[in-house]
Amino acid sequence: MTPSFSLQKKLGDTLMWYVSANRGFKSGGFNGRANTAYDVAHAKYDPEYVWTYETGLKLESSDHRLRGAIAAFSSHYKDFQARVSQDVNTFPVLNAAALSIRGLELEGSALIGDHVTLMGQMSWLDAKYDRFDDFRLDPSFPGYDPTISHAHVPxxxxxxxxxxxxxxxxxxxxxxxxxxxxxxxxxxxxxxxxxxxxxxxxxxxxxxxxxxxxxxxxxxxxxxxxxxxxxxxxxxxxxxxxxxxxxxxxxxxxxxxxxxxxxxxx
Known part of the structure; x- marks a missing residue:
């Protein structure tokens, strides 16, 4: 199921507030090029799910010369799918992570005089793994690679x-x-x-x-x-x-x- 909920309310003639919650998913599947016993045993990967929550304001001046919007959101991924590389020429997909992303978005436009329009957008993201399960970082794994890092979400x-x-x-x-x-x-x-x-x-x-x-x-x-x-x-x-x-x-x-x-x- 991918439910979606939203609510919006006018706070006057020039201002509107909204809030929403949405669930999304990416289908699971199989790693079809298994070259090792480990790959065969872990060929299947599960669906990826995400809940995203957002709230924001939209405004427009009474003379329609100024428009703007601000939104804040938070997304939470479960069984995040990550394709990785191994030393046996395979690139399996892992249900590797729990991932959280927070963000803020601003945008606006202004009509200056009769013919000049100024526009701008800005976004800020804070993305981080809450957990990343990678068998390649297990010292007992034949393809152990200590140089791998998951400090930054791509x-x-x-x-x-x-x-x-x-x-x-x-x-x-x-x-x-x-x-x-x-x-x-x-x-x-x-x-x-x-x-x-x-x-x-x-x-x-x-x-x-x-x-x-x-x-x-x-x-x-x-x-x-x-x-x-x-x-x-x-x-x-x-x-x-x-x-x-x-x-x-x-x-x-x-x-x-x-x-x-x-x-x-x-």
């Missing part, structure tokens, strides 16, 4: 943030032109369950710029811009193949790239 940066600004222009023929840019920040992020240093991405920022033209009645739109203006090099994902010649594979974000798109709306 893909859980402490802070992320984004600020953006857009300036619009109303043209004489009824079309519209806008120019904008944004700056995104991401704190240090670990990309592997085993916390390998080579799959640790330090904090980084990415800048984007764009321009967009919309025809009268929004029939045509032409957009062009540049992503990753400063050509930042950063990893976005990683794969742990330590059991295969101690290989770790990293996947990188796109380098600086320009784009042009034309859209026609029927």
């Amino acid at each position: 893909f859980s940066p402490r802070f992320t943030a984004r600020v953006a600004v857009q300036r619009g222009f109303d043209l004489a023929n009824g079309s519209r032109l806008a120019f904008g840019g944004d700056l995104s920040y991401r704190a240090t992020t670990w990309l592997s369950v085993d916390n390998r240093d080579v799959l640790k991405q330090d904090y980084y920022s990415v800048v984007g710029l764009y321009g967009v033209w919309d025809s009268p009645q929004d029939t045509w739109q032409v957009r062009m811009g540049v992503r990753n203006l400063t050509d930042e090099h950063y990893m976005i994902d990683g794969q742990e193949f330590s059991s295969v010649a101690n290989i770790q594979t990293a996947y990188y974000g796109l380098p600086r790239n320009w784009y042009l798109s034309v859209r026609y709306n029927f």
Whole structure:
């Protein structure tokens, strides 16, 4: 069962409060490439379950020029599924952990004057394992590896943030032109369950710029811009193949790239 509960209440014309509780799951399965007697005996892994609780406020000024939201949440995982690497060229999934994540999210926008919009988002995460059961850390296990660490939950940066600004222009023929840019920040992020240093991405920022033209009645739109203006090099994902010649594979974000798109709306 995956029950979901929610309640919201208006606290006036410009403010709304809500609270929710949701249960989710990820199906269990079997490790199909068992190479050892231990793998055969532990081929099955159970479903992963999570309860998430959230509360927050949403507000909008009476003149609709200011909008904002704040949310706090707490997630609690049971039988968290983690894929790990062994020295026998297998990558079993373990019901390894009990995991807790707490977070806070803020977002807002403001219309400054008649044509300038300022936007921002920020999130804070506190992710930690309450327990991590890893047979590879048992000294009696043939593939014992004391270098493995589970101090950091992967893909859980402490802070992320984004600020953006857009300036619009109303043209004489009824079309519209806008120019904008944004700056995104991401704190240090670990990309592997085993916390390998080579799959640790330090904090980084990415800048984007764009321009967009919309025809009268929004029939045509032409957009062009540049992503990753400063050509930042950063990893976005990683794969742990330590059991295969101690290989770790990293996947990188796109380098600086320009784009042009034309859209026609029927």
